[in-house]
Amino acid sequence: xxxxxxxxxxxxxxxxxxxxxxxxxxxxxxxxxxxxxxxxxxxxxxxxxxxxxxxxxxxxxxxxxxxxxxxxxxxxxxxxxxxxxxxxxxxxxxxxxxxxxxxxxxxxxxxxxxxxxxxxxxxxxxxxxxxxxxxxxxxxxxxxxxxxxxxxxxxxxxxxxxxxxxxxxxxxxxxxxxxxxxxxxxxxxxxxxxxxxxxxxxxxxxxxxxxxxxxxxxxxxxxxxxxxxxxxxxxx
Numbered sequence: 001x002x003x004x005x006x007x008x009x010x011x012x013x014x015x016x017x018x019x020x021x022x023x024x025x026x027x028x029x030x031x032x033x034x035x036x037x038x039x040x041x042x043x044x045x046x047x048x049x050x051x052x053x054x055x056x057x058x059x060x061x062x063x064x065x066x067x068x069x070x071x072x073x074x075x076x077x078x079x080x081x082x083x084x085x086x087x088x089x090x091x092x093x094x095x096x097x098x099x100x101x102x103x104x105x106x107x108x109x110x111x112x113x114x115x116x117x118x119x120x121x122x123x124x125x126x127x128x129x130x131x132x133x134x135x136x137x138x139x140x141x142x143x144x145x146x147x148x149x150x151x152x153x154x155x156x157x158x159x160x161x162x163x164x165x166x167x168x169x170x171x172x173x174x175x176x177x178x179x180x181x182x183x184x185x186x187x188x189x190x191x192x193x194x195x196x197x198x199x200x201x202x203x204x205x206x207x208x209x210x211x212x213x214x215x216x217x218x219x220x221x222x223x224x225x226x227x228x229x230x231x232x233x234x235x236x
Contacts, residue, residue, distance in 0.1 A: 001019060001020050001058045001059070001198060001201065002017070002018070002019045002056055002057050002058050002059075003017075003018050003019075003057065003058060003059050003060070003061050003091070003194050003197050003198065003201075004016075004017055004043070004054070004057055004059075004060050004061070004082065005017075005018065005060075005061035005062070005093075005190040005191070005193040005194035005197055006039060006043065006060070006061070006062050006063075006075055006078060006079055006190060006193070007062070007063040007075065007095070007098065007188045007189070007190050007193050008035040008039050008063075008068075008071040008072070008074045008075035008078070009063045009065060009066070009067030009068060009071050009072050009075060009095045009188060010067050010068060010071065010095070010114060010162075010163055010187065010188050011030050011068075011163050011187070012028050012029065012030045012187045012188055012189075013028070013029050013030075013035045013038050013039050013042065013071070014026070014027065014028035014029075014042075014188060014189055014190035014191075014193075015027055015039065015042045015043050015046055015190050016046075016189070016190035016191045016193070016194050017046055017047070017050060017052055017194075018191065018194040018195070018198075020198060023191045023194065024050055024052065025046045025049060025050050025052075026046075026189070026190055026191045027042045027045065027046060028187070028189060028190065029042065030187070034070075035070070035071050035074045035075070036074050039074060039075070039078055040078060043078075043082075054082075054086060055086065057086060057088060058088060058201070059088055059089055059090065059091050059197060059201055059206060060079045060082050060083045060086070060088060060089075060090050060091070060209070061079075061090070061091040061092075061093055061193050061194055061196075061197035061200075062075050062076065062078075062079035062090060062091075062092060062093070062193070062212070063075060063092075063093055063094070063095040063098055063188065063193055064092035064093060064094055064095065064212075064214055064215050065094070065095055065214040065215035065216055065217065066095055066096070066114060066116075066122035066139065066141070066215060066216060066217040066218075067095050067114060067122065069216060072214035072216065073214065075214070076212060076213070076214050079209065079212070080209040080210070080212060081209075083208075083209035084209050084210070089206040089207060089208060089209070090206065090207050090208070090209050090212050091197040091200045091201050091205065091206050091207075092200075092207060092212055093193050093196045093197055093200060094124075094139060094215075095114070095122075095188065096112045096114070096122065096123070096124040096139045096162075097124070097126070097133060097139075097196060098188050098189070098192045098193045098196060099112035099114075099161055099162050099187075099188055099192075100112050100124070100126040100133055100161075101133065101192040101195060101196055102161060102181065102185040102186070102189065102192055103159055103161070103181060103185060104128070105128050105131075106128060106159065107128075107156060108156050108157045108158060108159050108179070109125055109126070109127050109136060109151070109154050109156060109157070109158040109159065110125065110126045110127065110128075110133075110158070110159050110161070111123065111124075111125050111126075111147065111151065111158045111159065111160050111161075112124060112126075112160075112161055112162040113144070113147065113160060113161075113162045113164030113165065113168070114162045114163055114164050115162075115163050115164045115166075115167045116141050116164075116217075116218070119143055119144055119145075120141050120142065120143055120144070121141070121142065121143075121144055121147060121162075121164045121168075122139065122140070122141055122164075122217055123137070123139065123140070123141075123142055123147050123164075124137055124138060124139035124140075125137035125150065125151075125154075125158070132199075136154075137150060139217070140217055141217045141218045144164075144168055144171070148171070148175065148178075151175070151177065151178060152175075152177075154177075156177075157177045157178065157179055158177065158178050158179065159179045159180070159181050160172050160178060160179065160180050160181065161180070161181035161185060161186045161187075162186065162187070163186075163187065165180055165181075165186060
């Protein structure tokens, strides 16, 4: 089984080509360029460097959210376009699960946090059980204080990772039972997306590209501002 995995859901844009037992190629960038400028050039470069035939792909894997609204839309459009052009199905992998997959077979809890601004994060909590990540706390947007309060109830230490760590690092370090993953394991990687996609595909969790839509977890800033403006107008 061969998969092209892409992730444009966060600050990092990443792509990887993989088969069941091997990451053939991977590239990740966290640089001052938009994902629309970098994602397809990365994919094209991976294909060129490896002389890979895209027609041999079985699936396109893409992170389904949460994350940057713009990034998710770029990732979705790219994945759907590739799947349609190659006449193959998609595997949608939750962004938070992709992040958590950076940490393998620990007895500690894994807590990815992505900065959602306004003192909120996109967050979930996972734990390894029988070789699979088990969801302990469902993913959604929640306040960082709510995350800390939940971690206090857990029976072991919790590893934090994701771009939210940079924002809340000082606060995380105030707690003895909270740990921060090293920078090498702190951001999304398309290789992790691909690894999870293999499991999803084997479980039959694939979809047609035309049926895929990102999961944003909350309304965009533009939508919220419009609602606030309308609400303010009514009050007047």
